[in-house]
Amino acid sequence: MPRLKLMLPEGADFTTRLDVRVTDLNYGNHLANQALLGMLHEARLRFLTHLNHTELGNTTQPGIILADVEIQFRREAFLGDQLNITLFVDQLSHIGFDLYYRVSHAIDQTEIALAKTSIVFFDYHTTRKRAPAPASFEHALKELKEKNEKIREQ
Template sequence: MPRLKLAFPAGTDFITQLDVRITDLNYGNHLANQALLGMLHEARVRFLAHLNHTELGNATTSGIILADAEIQFRHEAFLGDQLNITLVIDQLSRIGFDLYYRVDRVIDQMEIAVAKTSIVFFDYHTTHKRAPAPASFEQALQALRNKNEKIRKQ
């Protein structure tokens, strides 16, 4: 059976940290697959807030909707582990983008998982159909990337 192979793109757009909670464990006493998907959702919401956007958008700005999700588990995570979740946008188009996530344990930098969600811009307020990427989203992403590049060069 062929396995899913995700390659995390170069760069970093955003990093956030989450802890593995008791409610995130499965019967194997490690991070459950549905809990990891919830953590990725939390990281995505934080990233969008950092860009001054939301998943639902508003009357003048489209939101986003998840088209698909892929997760490749690489190692276990356990209760109390602090996890860095690094996000990067790839394949930005006029109607969507791919959002990649790399999940690393803070204490030893062990890669726990790599994931990708395909995101489509969506009008929740009038048409309930896919919509063009808001110019403000593209501008905020470019400003963030310019800022990150300046920091890397220092």
């Protein structure tokens, strides 16, 4: 059976740290798949907040909605493990973008999982339909990428 193979872009736009909680464990006593999806959601929310945007948007700015998700599990994570979740935006278009995630142990950088979500801008407040990417999001993302590039060059 062919396995999913995610190819993550180089670099990082944002990194956050989350702890594996007891409620994140499954019957195998390791990080559960639905809990990992929740952690990706939390990391995405922190990333959007960093860019001064929200998932739900408001009356003047669209939010986002997930179109699909892919997750490739690499290793187990256990109760108390601190995980770094690194995000990278790719394929920004007039209606959405792909968001890649690398989940790794904070201590030794061992990869736990790779993931990708396809995100579409969405108007939750009036039309409840797909919406164009807000210029403010594109501007904030461009500034973030330029800042991160300068840091990598140092």
